Amino acid sequence: MTTPLLTVENLTLNYRTGGDPVQALRGVSLTARAGEVLGIVGESGCGKSTLAATLMGLAGTNAEITDGAVSFRGENILTAREETRRKLRGKHIAMVFQDPMTAFNPVLTIGAQLVDFQHNSGTPKRQRHSAARDMLDRVGIPDPDICMGRFPHELSGGMRQRAAIAAALLMQPEILIADEPTTALDVTMEAQIIHLLRNLQSDYDGAIIIVTHQLGVIAQLCDRVVVMYAGQVVEEADVDTLFHAPRHPYTKALIACDPASLSIKEKRLPTIGGRPPDLAHPPAGCAFADRCAQVEPICRTAAPPRVEIGPDHIAKCHEAWS
Amino acid sequence: MLNYAIKRIGLAIVILFTVMLSMYAMVFLVPGDPASLALGPRATPALKELLRERMGLDQPVLIQVWSFFRNAATGDLGYDVWSKRPVFDQIMEFFPNTLALGAVALGWALVLGILLGCAAVVWRGTFMDRLLGVLSVGLISIPAFVIAIYALLIFAVWLHWLPAIGAGQPGDIVSQIKAVILPAFALGIGWVGYLARLVRASMLEVMNENHIRTARAFGLPERRIVFRYALRIAIIPTIAILAVGLGSILSSAVFVETVFGRPGIGTLITGAVQKRNYPVVMGTVLFMTAFYLVVVTAADLLIARLDPRIRDVFRG
């Protein structure tokens, strides 16, 4: 087992709203290790994108971190000065955003932006230009020199996402976070991007964190998976264990509902009934209780414990052993 | 785009026509005859008759309206009985001074307004942002001619730094520049506040877009994000406002020009109003309205070319 590069401990974050604050993250803990691909999966609104943004220190002005720590190489970046955090971004922790359509500035060329994005690298401008060109080449963009002079809207969605990945890799960051890297793409593009990420992963020695709601992406790319529900981590396991021996009822339901895992015979797409709880007023017991097939009386009154099922396999459920 | 252009230009022509017609209607609806009003109670009937003839007022009303339109279309705005010169020539003599004043005023207001707007964005949510907000509102509300008089008193009368009166000697560019500084300061200061506010609002909208988050995620300094990434996009709506600004700033130059005794459209028309010199007033109003419509229409078309989304926003 390698040492953790990034550790999140009991991270608790509220969004200030007009009324009661929304508790978007409720005590999230996880680790990302060098040379490993960590997947974070969950429905929309479960807090996975908030988590990704918080790791970058970009949670927004209405977000309030009330507890917990995010440590990069043993140093808590939440309490660091803004200037220190700014210097970490891009160079040590980089991010690929969900929507390639809007991720680039529409009035600057791709090249100008890729050069700008190396602001924290400290290398001279000419070197940055050739670094940008080489990285575009490496992510499989056919004519990198032409691409450098193009405006974002002149590229296809897939090319833009490749450029976004190239941008994130420019300064060889130790941690690469990809927030729904394939969601905005069509199926062919998705396959190509997954293929690209797998190739990059083999000669990359940092940690990759992939945030997605698609189990297929997780299965193809990740070594370890964290399942989130209602602002909490409900299950954590290596990818094989998770798909073959899930312990949390939510994980089981999620796998059952994944279109890719269905057999042809099934006529209807199964869904998880009900809705996630209102995070401005989360329930006292298990947040999944109202939708759970295995619900017991205790689930409604007491918060579920963190159960260690095996090495690296944790489930937050009263019924984890049943 | 072509459809939009035709529609927009057509509308401008219809508006100009309506304006001319209502101005003429106003003259005829008001009791009293322009010639006797202009000459005052002691004028002899013969003199009144002469003036009436010179101004074309002895013709039937419909003929008057028709000839006014026909002449206006060819750039002939009538004849000024007092100075014995065509109205259009007088406008052309004074207009460059007013245009120069308006351009300088808007120019410095634009530079400072954008800087202050960006500063407010960099400092958003802080005390400085609030202070700039209050300052902007204050600058917008204080009348330009009060500022003009104060500036005149302080910088021209007390400190003797700059001339108090005139537009400088013809051909002497230094004296012309000196003469434009105080009026342009007074005229532009309200626009500083207005543009600062506009740029701030427009920037804050852009700052919420995804690509700004990308730039942040690469650790770019906030100042670079504001000036290089957000300002380029936020500046587009400002162009539309600038056009409206140029049209209206030339009219509000009236007061400032009077304070500084600066020859221009403002002094031309106020003098004419005081003398009830109809042809000059009507010609000037018509000219300024036409100029305003041309600038605003041109800006609308430019914006529509730059960004089709804006087209609909600015029509409402």
Place this chain on the structure above:
Amino acid sequence: MSSGANRGIFRSLMRDPMGAFGLILVVAFLIMALAAPWIAPYDPLKISITERFQPPSLAHWAGTDQLGRDLLSRIIFGARTALSIAMTAAGIAGGVGLLLGMIAGYGPRWLDAFLVLMFDSMSSLPMIMFALAVITVVGPGTGTLILVVVLVSIPGYARLIRAQTLSLGSADFILAERVMGASSARILARHLLPNVVGPLVIVLSMDIPVIIMLEAGLSYLNLGVRPPIPSWGNILYDGYTSLRAAPSMVLIAGLPLVLATLGFTFLGEGLRDAIDPKLKVRVPR
């Protein structure tokens, strides 16, 4: 609007230092205007040639003008002139604008198109040019001033009301009323009126400083309020002509204008923030 809502607006206005400052200034000017005969130390029209161009003193706090009239008294009565013209003009314009806007928004299509063309033509005239044209025709004076302000303000109000009327006109509860057979007048009076009054009040309060400025400006050009009636514009003009003889006069004469326009603008901004933060601000003219 219920009194509870009014209290909420008042409270949020006082919490905002800018709004509170504006409210205080406006109340001060209102008191000045209403109680002018009682608080003014002298008759604003009384000429005293022996006391020309007096600097500020205990007897004349703001000094005297070129005819020896007490400047402070003239400024206090000038508040009366400025506010009465502004309120009268804004009131008439608001009323007519309300009516025309509702007719345009609720009436037949052809009438709407005609009125919109009229509003568009009016607002493409640069305000001051239009004012000067009207003054030339009608002749300068207080009545002309009010007429000018009413005419230039109507399109703005009418357009605001028209937009509100149009957006409300398609609302479900209005459709329901119409299906139930309610008359147009009834629908306008019962549902549209209460909904459009809020924005109208904000825009009116934001226009008051513009009117005050226009009145002073035109009076300054000797095309507005006729002397010897005290108007801030006349007073400023008197000060301007005696700039070298008595500079304190022009300095003091400008202050009420600055404070009044600031006060009304801050109050208008505060009201807008308290009632309807999304309402657009106008381009300065």
